[in-house]
Amino acid sequence: NAGVTQTPKFRVLKTGQSMTLLCAQDMNHEYMYWYRQDPGMGLRLIHYSVGEGTTAKGEVPDGYNVSRLKKQNFLLGLESAAPSQTSVYFCASSYQGLRQPQHFGDGTRLSIL
Amino acid sequence: KQEVTQIPAALSVPEGENLVLNCSFTDSAIYNLQWFRQDPGKGLTSLLLIQSSQREQTSGRLNASLDKSSGRSTLYIAASQPGDSATYLCAVSRSGNTPLVFGKGTRLSVIA
Numbered sequence: 662n663a664g665v666t667q668t669p670k671f672r673v674l675k676t677g678q679s680m681t682l683l684c685a686q687d688m689n690h691e692y693m694y695w696y697r698q699d700p701g702m703g704l705r706l707i708h709y710s711v712g713e714g715t716t717a718k719g720e721v722p723d724g725y726n727v728s729r730l731k732k733q734n735f736l737l738g739l740e741s742a743a744p745s746q747t748s749v750y751f752c753a754s755s756y757q758g759l760r761q762p763q764h765f766g767d768g769t770r771l772s773i774l
Numbered sequence: 775k776q777e778v779t780q781i782p783a784a785l786s787v788p789e790g791e792n793l794v795l796n797c798s799f800t801d802s803a804i805y806n807l808q809w810f811r812q813d814p815g816k817g818l819t820s821l822l823l824i825q826s827s828q829r830e831q832t833s834g835r836l837n838a839s840l841d842k843s844s845g846r847s848t849l850y851i852a853a854s855q856p857g858d859s860a861t862y863l864c865a866v867s868r869s870g871n872t873p874l875v876f877g878k879g880t881r882l883s884v885i886a
Contacts, residue, residue: 665817694873703878704818704863711871719873751817762808763874765817 663687667752667766674742674773682737682769684752692755693735694763695719695727697748704751710735742773776801778866780877787854788885795849795880797864802842804866808874809838809849812861821862822849854884 668683684693694709696719706719708727716727724746726738735754739746749770753763777800787793797807806825810818822831822838824847830839837850847864861881865874 701878704865704874704876706873709873753818760806762820762823763818765819767815767817 665752665754665764665766667750667769669769670767671770672772674739674771676742676744676773678742679738679740680742681739682750682752682771684735684737684754684766686733686735686752686754686764688754688756688764689732690754690756690764691732692757693729694753694755695725695735695737696751696753697721698751698768699748707737707750744773747771747773776804776866776868776875778864778875778877780862780864780880782880783878784881784883786883786885789854789856791854791884793851793854793882795851795862795882797847797849797877799845799847799866799875801868802845803868804842805869805872807838807840807847807864807866809836809847810863810865812863812879814860818863851882854882856884856886858882858884 665686695707696704698704705721710716710729713732728736749768751768752766755763779798808823809821812818824831824840835852840847861879863879865876
């Protein structure tokens with residue numbers, strides 16, 4: 662019973678490099694979300710998905726892309742990493758949008774040098 | 775634009791004390807409000823979810839209230855314990871399909 666699993670847990674990148682963060686959930690949830698958490702800014706939504714094959718922009722989508730090819734997986738991509746993208750990234754999922762609580766992973770700590 | 779404010783930013787109390795955490799929001803047209811707990815280096819854990827039609831929700835030593843008209847919610851923790859030390863965040867949504875807007879949290883320390 663893993664819940665929401667994020668891979669990797671830590672990563673250091675150089676400016677301009679690309680990478681993909683993976684989120685996997687085993688609860689058969691329809692909705693999945695990617696947030697970033699920065700000191701003094703709180704949690705902000707990057708992108709979200711309301712079902713397999715769908716994605717939508719959140720509050721801070723610029724510089725990120727996402728894909729939801731399988732219901733259980735939600736991928737967050739950084740095409741050309743910038744220092745401003747240094748953050749802790751959280752994935753979450755829920756069964757019926759916001760009618761039910763979101764379940765969060767433990768986060769990916771990403772540093773861009 | 776919805777804004778969520780949590781005061782105080784940090785709170786330290788002795789073990790056994792009852793305490794209240796505050797959350798205020800600027801737009802009263804909300805769908806629901808959620809309270810989360812975040813331990814250091816971990817993700818968020820949902821504590822309580824209050825639908826807009828509800829006034830309060832309870833779980834164990836936790837009680838959350840909602841006053842939509844005044845744009846306020848409180849999280850009451852009874853008989854606090856050191857294990858309650860964490861950051862508590864509230865978040866609101868405008869509808870069942872619009873994203874949550876989070877406050878910045880209150881960092882609680884319960885001293886044994």
